[in-house]
Amino acid sequence: MNTTVMNVINGRVDLFSARVPRYTSYPTAPHFHAGVTDATLRQWLHDLPEGMPLSLYVHIPFCDTLCWFCGCHTTVVNHYSPLQSYLKHLYAEIANIGPLLKGHPVTHLHWGGGSPTILAPDDVRGVKAALEESFAFAPDAEFAVEIDPRGLKQPMVDALTEAKLTRASIGVQDFDPKVQQAINRIQPYEETRDVVNALRAAGLKSLNIDLIYGLPYQTRANVARTIELSLSLEPQRFAVFGYAHVPHFKKHMQLIRDETLPGAEERFEQFELAHRLLSTAGYTAVGLDHFAVPEDSLAIAQKNGTLQRNFQGYTSDDAPALIGLGASSISALPQGYIQNKPEVPEWRKTIEAGGLPVARGIAISEDDKLRRGIIEKLMCFLAVDLALFGKTTADFPREMAALQPLIAEGYVVVEGSVLRVPQHARAAVRLVASVFDSYLANSKAVHAVAV
Ligand SMILES: C[S@@+](CC[C@H](N)C(=O)[O-])C[C@H]1O[C@@H](n2cnc3c(N)ncnc32)[C@H](O)[C@@H]1O
Ligand code: SF4
CATH class of the missing domain: 1.10.10.920 (Arc Repressor Mutant, subunit A)
Structure with a gap:
């Protein structure tokens, strides 16, 4: 080995x-190859059994500022025009692929990034409307959005509510000011709480909070305090990720100096502490890094043996086909995996030429x-x-x-x-x-x- x-x-x-x-797929993404093309995707979609339910993933690869720990596929933008251009092509991609999937009900929709909430509220409505025009949504379809609560205002809450959001996944990471400074992500507890309260007041029932351990200057005391504050927000789920530090691959991570990072055994202790605190608070550990209240669909799926793992992590989503939309997104079909072109300019060019923006993939x-x-x-x-x-x-x-x-x-x-x-x-x-x-x-x- x-x-x-x-x-x-x-x-x-x-x-x-x-x-x-991390095995969010098998074979894993480094083994995808260019032999899987636009034509492969068309054939695989054509061969899907009639009526097979679909899950849709929409990738919005933009953020206002860069968190130095970030391992996601995203770009920082200072004005809205790159987003307008991205949306124009996203609408075209949706319109191109929708007709190839007629008769397949959409049971799950997930927007990730980047930060989908960087979109203007009217564009949140617009993207959801475009999806509804091209796909047949099941009446009880789940709709989850990854939300950066920093600077999020009521008009965005209103737009997400109108778009029938069913679960908000809020990025927190750690509430300690020193840790936040070291990761270039200033996010006071009060601001996060206000966003959660606004979403709840609008009727949202399901909330997930993302935390990270192993961040610069993080200690067990920080982890305990962050969990205590997060528990006061009463989320239905937590994701507790280990900070994946890959500075050779993500250059901005070099802004986090190695000597500020907790060592391997401290990381282990931080996770054990998080596990203990969340279990004591009544959450069920799900898979490796998720926790859920016992009545949440994730905890139920673990209990009845139907829990699955996909590119968004653990899920109770049982749709056999996941379609990725947007630059770098990955589709997981019964026949194999297919990744869209990761760089926005190439993704855009293929869509402009009327093609499906496939970069690579692998047949299983x-x-x-x-x-x-x-x-x-x-x-x-x-x-x-x-x-x-x-x-x-x-x-x-x-x-x-x-x-x-x-x-x-x-x-x-x-x-x-x-x-x-x-x-x-x-x-x-x-x-x-x-x-x-x-x-x-x-x-x-x-x-x-x-x-
Ligand atoms: C796309 S982001 C979430 C939405 C939004 N952009 C935000 O940051 O609030 C998805 C999550 O991935 C996790 N994450 C990002 N980079 C990571 C890394 N290098 N190691 C571990 N977790 C990471 C964070 O917990 C983050 O909330
Ligand atoms: S963690 Fe979220 S907000 Fe921060 S850079 Fe990454 S995607 Fe953007």
């Missing part, structure tokens, strides 16, 4: 130096499907029963050999055809999953640390 994936030091697995993918083989299933179960439930896939451990001799050091550490337990990562070892689950990744050994991609 690649040493950047799992280091064994003096016979022991060094969990903290392990670098493995039967072996990929099997491994994807195993990896997804591990990532969602910390356990997989190979018998579900008609297999036993004997069918995976290479993988079982690679698992031996992890079994010896107690990071994974094998009981017949079941592989289980005990709760105390949950930080090892990506590493366990990576053993089933048949692309990883030859991969040149560099990933953030697993813990």
Whole structure:
């Protein structure tokens, strides 16, 4: 196994130096290739079974200011004209692809970024109306938007409400002023609270809060205080991400000096603390990094075994086809994955020429499907029963050999055809999953640390 994936030091697995993918897809994005084209997408859409429900993802890759920790695909803009131009082409993309998906009900819609709330309120209405014109929305369709609460005003709340928002996902990260300064994101608690109150007053029922641990100058005391303040906002869900520091890949992260970052064991303790505080407050841990009140659809999906993982993380969205719209967005179809052109100018040019702006993708083989299933179960439930896939451990001799050091550490337990990562070892689950990744050994991609 690649040493950047799992280091064994003096016979022991060094969990903290392990670098493995986050497995929001399998095969992972670095293995997408240009052999998958506009024509492939047209064929795959054409072959979708009649009436198969769809999930739509719309990417808005713009922000007002740059948070130095940001790993998202976004650009900072100082005026609205790039957004106007982007929207013009987004409308064209929606109009081009909509007719290829006639008869498929849309059950889920997610806007991410970047910051979708950088749009003018009327443009929020406009994009939703364009989607409704080109696609058939189910009457109870979920509509989630990633919201940056900084500077968000009532007209945006009104526009989101009119657009039938069902879940707001609010970026918080950490409420400590020193941490906020070090990540170039000043966001007072009071401002966040006012946005949450305004959304609730408008009838919003479901709220998610994004937090990050492992940020510069962050301590366990900061994490505890941030969670205490966040709990007062009574969200239905939390996402608690580990800061993925990849300064060689995202140059602006060089503005965060290494010596200000908590070490690997402190990161681990910060997450354990978050886990304990949220569990004590009545939230159910979902997958690796999400928490939800027991009556939330995510907690229910975990309980009844239907939880899934996609590019937005953990989801109860069970639509078998996800269509990505906007630059860099990824579609996940039963036949494979397809990514749109990541750079706005190229994405725009293809749309202007009437094409679907495909950059790359990958068709999924039967072996990929099997491994994807195993990896997804591990990532969602910390356990997989190979018998579900008609297999036993004997069918995976290479993988079982690679698992031996992890079994010896107690990071994974094998009981017949079941592989289980005990709760105390949950930080090892990506590493366990990576053993089933048949692309990883030859991969040149560099990933953030697993813990
Ligand atoms: C697109 S942003 C959310 C919406 C909005 N732009 C905002 O920041 O409020 C999605 C989330 O990804 C997480 N995130 C971004 N960069 C990250 C990184 N390098 N490591 C871990 N989480 C990150 C943050 O928690 C952020 O809220
Ligand atoms: S974290 Fe959100 S607001 Fe900050 S730069 Fe990234 S996408 Fe933009």
